[in-house]
Each structure stands twice: as C-alpha cells, then as structure tokens.
Amino acid sequence: MAESPMDTLGRLYSKLKRRHQLTRVWSDYYDGKQPLKFTSPEFATQTGGIFDGFADNWCQVIPDVTVERLMPMAFRLEDGTLDKAAWRSWRRNECDVEISLALLEALITGRSYALVWKPDGVQTEITFHDASRAVVEYVPGKRRVRAAGLVIWVENDRERATLFLPDRVYWFSRDIGRAGMPAHPSDWTFVSSGAAWMLEREMSNPLRSVPLVALENRSRLNGKPKSEIASVVPLQDAMNALWAHLLTGSDEIALPARAVLGMLRPTREILDANGEVVGEEDLPIGKFRSNRLLWLESPDARIAEFSAADLTNYTAVIEVVVRHVAAQTRTPPSYLTGQMVNISADALIASEAGLVSKVEEGQRFFGAGIREVMRLDALADGDTGRAEALALGSVVWRDAQFRSEAQYADALTKYKAIGVPDEALWERIPGVQPDEIERWLRMRDDQAAAIVGGNVAGLFGPAPVEAPDPDTD
Known part of the structure; x- marks a missing residue:
C-alpha cells in the first residue's frame, strides 16, 4: 500500500531531526564553540573553568580556504554556448552571493539544499537551505532519483512544512510548542499554501520532479556526505588542550621561582581585646611577593632557585598538530602558518597543488547539483529544450588556481x-x-x-x- 503524505512527512521530519544533532556539532566547531577535551578531571578542577569558550580555531580556516575558490561564473549548454537566460535567472535570485553561503554550509556540515519554485506563476525563485531545515530522500537503489523533499521553517507561533513529491506538493503546520518534540503524524495538520492563487492544502507539481536539490560534499557510494572539518575536530581538541596547558604553565612556572630554605615561615601574634597574646598566625606570603621584601633572620637560611619551565615543548607539539591538519585537509602550509619567505611563484603553485585538486574535485560534485538546479529553473520557465541542454552542459567555474x-x-x-x-x-x-x-x-x-x-x-x-x-x- 502506498504511503500517505502524512506518514512521509513524519518519516522525513524524524530523519531531519536526527541529522540536525550532528550538523549542530560541526557548526559549533566552525563557530569556535568547542568543549575542552583531553584534560584530566583534576585539571578542570584546578583551573575552575577559566578555559571555557577558549579555542585556537582551525576548523574555520579549512572550509573558508576552499569556498573562496568555488565561484560559478556561467552555465554552458550542450553545444558549448553560454546560457544567457540561466545566468539572468541566477543573478536575479542573487545566487552569485547565496551560492557561497550554501557551499560553505555544505563544506561544514556535508550538505546544503537548493529549492527551485515558481510561487506566483510568473517568476522562478531559487533559494538555498541548510541541512537543519531541509532533507531529500531518494528512490531505493537510485542515488540520483529524488523521491521526496521536505522544507521546514518557523512562522509566528507555528512550525510549517512543505512536502514535495514528484507529482504533488503538500503544506503542513503544527503548534510551535511541540516543535522540539519527536515528530508524530498526529502533530501535523494540512494547511493551505497561503498564496492568493492557491488556497488548497495540496497542488499538482508542475515540474514533475522534486524541486529540492542536495548540494553534497564528497559523498561515498556506500556512505554519507563528509564534512571538511570531520578529520580536523580531534586535532582541534588536542590543540586546545595543549594551549590550555601552555597558558597554565606560563602563569605558574614560566618565570624562575625562589625559595627560602632552613627558616620558619614569618608569623605574627594574635592579641585578644585586652592586648594579651593568645596565639600566632602565618603572614601571607603574597604580601611579601607584591612588596618585593625579603629578610633572613636565621643564620642557617639560604636561597634556592628553580629554573623556569621551557614552554617551547608545547609549541613544538602544536606545530606538529598544525602540520597534520595541513596534510589531512590538503591545505597549503602558508595558509596555516603564515610563513612565506623567499618563495618563488613555482614553489607557491606546487604548495597549493593539493588544495587546487580538492577544489576541482568539489567543482565536479557541486557542479552536478547546480546543473540540476538550473535544469529545474528552465523547466519552471517551460523551456524543456534548454533544460535538456543544461543537463548535458557544464558549470563554468572560476580558476581554482590563484x-x-x-x-x-x-x-x-x-x-x-x-x-x-x-x-x-x-x-x-x-x-x-x-x-x-x-x-x-x-x-x-x-x-x-x-x-x-x-x-x-x-x-x-x-x-x-x-x-x-x-x-x-
């Protein structure tokens, strides 16, 4: 028996919420919201949480270096000519700006989405959505054939959803008070689209295809799209822990320490209300440190000195970790260390070869999704011939090599x-x-x-x- 639209909505919404937990982790690491790991419980107790919120954030550099080289410049048809109509639609929807945001999101979380729709029947809209607000499902056994798509958003006091099927489109809504709870078909109700030209809870899909397209970053045949910072996160945690230890060491043992040996601690008498001595107490050592005072009353007293700790042991390990980040992400060392001294043009090009290859690989992956977006844009305009030519054409990218x-x-x-x-x-x-x-x-x-x-x-x-x-x- 065929699945009802309400059941499809519930299943896709549950999948969306499961993905959201992981994408939130990658987004937090990109934003520098990184918990301090690889430290002992005693360290956390001694430091008292002073390193909460601290991060030497390399998870932001890696996606930024890649996305700045991913810039579509035009769309070429099957015969090699440039499609002026596609480029006008691209510019009209400000996709020349929005695509950078969508690709950055895909690099961070593994995927983002583009929606092609004609809400007023006159002008096609192309909008982009992050992985926490959209999801696409494929026909089993066919990785490129979309079976359904779901987009959710919050409006006033309601959470709303649009379900796209190849032949129909449905609109749903539910109370926002239950938005954070696991989805259940009974939570949602059918609603109208809200458009002046369409006041039904469903309509026929004029594109005859799910208009929600996934822009996926390096997905595997038997796996999921990969975040660019997935391999960086463990190294990022290690660097944060090393910096925490280094900063703690610089506060405690970065300067030589001196000690007085063979002498009792300085004390003072404790007097009662009548001026009688009732005891004694140690004088605070901190006062003598701040006033830089020292006197030795015992002839057996002597001064001992402890050398300052060598903190370069920490920085040396941090530099090794940074080199590992560069190697695993194919990021030129010049981007991470900032050291460029007497480097020839040929040497600089050779150092960026890995990054250029990664960007060109990304152009192939993202280019397939962008071609599909523009094919749907042509279909929305009723130009099936141009849609077919775009599907067999290519995306013209800016040169990946600077x-x-x-x-x-x-x-x-x-x-x-x-x-x-x-x-x-x-x-x-x-x-x-x-x-x-x-x-x-x-x-x-x-x-x-x-x-x-x-x-x-x-x-x-x-x-x-x-x-x-x-x-x-």
Whole structure:
C-alpha cells in the first residue's frame, strides 16, 4: 500500500531531526564553540573553568580556504554556448552571493539544499537551505532519483512544512510548542499554501520532479556526505588542550621561582581585646611577593632557585598538530602558518597543488547539483529544450588556481599565438562574467566597423592640430 503524505512527512521530519544533532556539532566547531577535551578531571578542577569558550580555531580556516575558490561564473549548454537566460535567472535570485553561503554550509556540515519554485506563476525563485531545515530522500537503489523533499521553517507561533513529491506538493503546520518534540503524524495538520492563487492544502507539481536539490560534499557510494572539518575536530581538541596547558604553565612556572630554605615561615601574634597574646598566625606570603621584601633572620637560611619551565615543548607539539591538519585537509602550509619567505611563484603553485585538486574535485560534485538546479529553473520557465541542454552542459567555474595578472597575461598571450579565439581567452580571465564578454564583443565589432567604414578618427579621435611656429609668418 502506498504511503500517505502524512506518514512521509513524519518519516522525513524524524530523519531531519536526527541529522540536525550532528550538523549542530560541526557548526559549533566552525563557530569556535568547542568543549575542552583531553584534560584530566583534576585539571578542570584546578583551573575552575577559566578555559571555557577558549579555542585556537582551525576548523574555520579549512572550509573558508576552499569556498573562496568555488565561484560559478556561467552555465554552458550542450553545444558549448553560454546560457544567457540561466545566468539572468541566477543573478536575479542573487545566487552569485547565496551560492557561497550554501557551499560553505555544505563544506561544514556535508550538505546544503537548493529549492527551485515558481510561487506566483510568473517568476522562478531559487533559494538555498541548510541541512537543519531541509532533507531529500531518494528512490531505493537510485542515488540520483529524488523521491521526496521536505522544507521546514518557523512562522509566528507555528512550525510549517512543505512536502514535495514528484507529482504533488503538500503544506503542513503544527503548534510551535511541540516543535522540539519527536515528530508524530498526529502533530501535523494540512494547511493551505497561503498564496492568493492557491488556497488548497495540496497542488499538482508542475515540474514533475522534486524541486529540492542536495548540494553534497564528497559523498561515498556506500556512505554519507563528509564534512571538511570531520578529520580536523580531534586535532582541534588536542590543540586546545595543549594551549590550555601552555597558558597554565606560563602563569605558574614560566618565570624562575625562589625559595627560602632552613627558616620558619614569618608569623605574627594574635592579641585578644585586652592586648594579651593568645596565639600566632602565618603572614601571607603574597604580601611579601607584591612588596618585593625579603629578610633572613636565621643564620642557617639560604636561597634556592628553580629554573623556569621551557614552554617551547608545547609549541613544538602544536606545530606538529598544525602540520597534520595541513596534510589531512590538503591545505597549503602558508595558509596555516603564515610563513612565506623567499618563495618563488613555482614553489607557491606546487604548495597549493593539493588544495587546487580538492577544489576541482568539489567543482565536479557541486557542479552536478547546480546543473540540476538550473535544469529545474528552465523547466519552471517551460523551456524543456534548454533544460535538456543544461543537463548535458557544464558549470563554468572560476580558476581554482590563484595566479597573478602577469601570469594570466603571459598564458593568454601564448594561447593566442596558437590560434585560440578571443572569446575563449576572455572566458579564462578570472572574474570576467558573460555580460562583460558580450560588451567586449560589441566594442570589438564597433572598432571593426569603424575601420572598414574609414572612420579612423572615431577610434582614435581627430588628429592633433599643430600650433603655428611664432618665427614664421
């Protein structure tokens, strides 16, 4: 028997809440909210929680280094031409900005989601959602065929949900007081979409496909998408513990310590109300330390000194841990240590080879999801032919390798020498978008037309008029 929409909602919502617990952990580590681990219970008792909230946060660096090199620049159709309509829709929905947030979320938690929908029947919307607010389910045995999608959000005093199936779309709502409790079908009720053009609790899906697309980071065939900071977290905990011990040591044993041997502690008499001596007590040592006073009354007293602790033992281990982070995440050491002295351009490129390969790998994974998003965008506009061409096309990404302008100019000049067309060369310039290439093409055509028409002055302006020689009449 086919599953009811209410049962599908309950199952997907439960899966969403289970995932949320793990994604919350990765998000907290990225934000620097890291518990202090790998320390003894005695250490926590002695320090009194002074290191709560402390973190030498490397979990933020790793995703940031990758996402800054993931920038879609255009969409190429099956025949190799650039899709201007797709790029206009991309810019209209501010996806050129939102995609960086979505990809960063995917790098941190393993996945994020893009929703393509036409709420008013006129203009298509592309929105992005994090893994705590959206979930996609696939047909068993078919990793790329979406069977259902769920998006949840909070509005006023209600938690709301939209369930997307290949043929239908449903809207649900429940009281926000129960939002934190395990989902149960009886918690939810059908509601209308709230749109002026659709006041039913369900509608036919015009795309005939689940419009919620997962942007997954390096998923395995038999596993789940991977967070970029998953392997960094244990090393991050180790570094935090090492820094805590180092800072504690710097406070206690970073300076030489002196001790008085062979002498009793200084004391003072305790007097009662009549001035009679009733006892004695030790004087606080802290007073003598602050006043820098010292006197020795016993002839047998002597001074002993304890050398300061060598804290470089801690920093040496921390540097090893940082190198492990660099190796495991393929992050150039220059990003983590900040040491760049007398490094040639070739050496710098070689040091970034691992990161560039990782980014190019991410372009393939995320590119598949982005192509599907733009295919759905074309379907929403009723252009099935362009949708098919986009599905077989590609995403044009910014060059994953950072180079200087001189390096790009040299490379493009060499490509030009072997006959590569200007348009292809312009596409390889970082940051150049399709509309700017179109403007350059028009400018080139105008120049050619001026030359053919003999309007050289239109290109270079009128010839300068020489001033008359004052010595001649």
